[in-house]
Amino acid sequence: MTDALPELKRLEAVLADLPPLAIAVSGGVDSMTLASVAHRAAPGVHLMIHAVSPAVPSGAESLIEQHAAAEGWSLRLIDAGEQDDPAYRANPVNRCYFCKANLYGTMRAATDRLLASGTNLDDLSDHRPGLLAAGEHDVVHPFVVADIGKAGIRAIARHFGFEAFAELPAQPCLASRIETGIPIALRDLSFIDRAERTLRARLGAGETLRVRVRHSGVQLEIGRALAADEMADVMTAMVELCTAEDRLFSGIAAYRTGSAFLRAEAAE
DSSP states (O other), X not given: OGGGOHHHHHHHHHHHTSOSEEEEOOSSHHHHHHHHHHHHHSTTTOEEEEEOOTTSOTTHHHHHHHHHHHHTOEEEEEOOOGGGOHHHHTOOTTHHHHHHHHHHHHHHXXXXXXXXXXXXXXXXXXXXXXXXXXXXXXXXXXXXXXXXXXXXXXXXXXXXXXXXXXXXXXXOOGGGGBOTTSOOOHHHHHHHHHHHHHHHHHHOTTOOEEEEEETTEEEEEXXXXXXXXXXXXXXXXXXXXXXXXXXXXXXXXXXXXXXXXXXXXXXX
């Protein structure tokens, strides 16, 4: 089977050279695919760890638990405690560093296994302060070593029939929707999660969208042009959601990766 998919063959070769791992699983296609391939290649050898957090989109935990039960994973849930870290809550431009430092520090305290992440080749060209924290905790990135990007990961997931997450749109943590300099608050994380769930219920689960909390108000970013009836429906939903929490809705814009960081970059 692996001969038909070069990416899978390379990944299995990388994993075969590694000791038992503690794999951070977030519920996204990257970490879920890595954990699944690692477990199938060496059942019972690796430990999967999921950090329960208000910054994780709702539904991720249940997806992980259901898939773990079906696959027979050894799964451990932890609280990384990033919400108790004032450096994280301040939401600087390198907020991701503090989030990942808390995650990997908590994982290290829970196990002496080698830590692994679902970071892939495409991630290396993005703004990823969390990679510094990963380096400080000697985290390995099997997809990077195997020269695999997002498209290759999706191909592997489809190969195994992982329909629950093979086509999931990228879902970074909810804190990434909050513009740099606005403190991370549970109220905002809850609002973002609720708003995005409401919109995906109307537009489709695979829709690329972000509800951004900015200094200028709440902005919705969409990854495609909406039809007139869709636009009207989405506008109504956003106005209702914002009005219910006394928030200013500033409008709809085209989706841009990492746009919540633009304000800090422009100021530098």
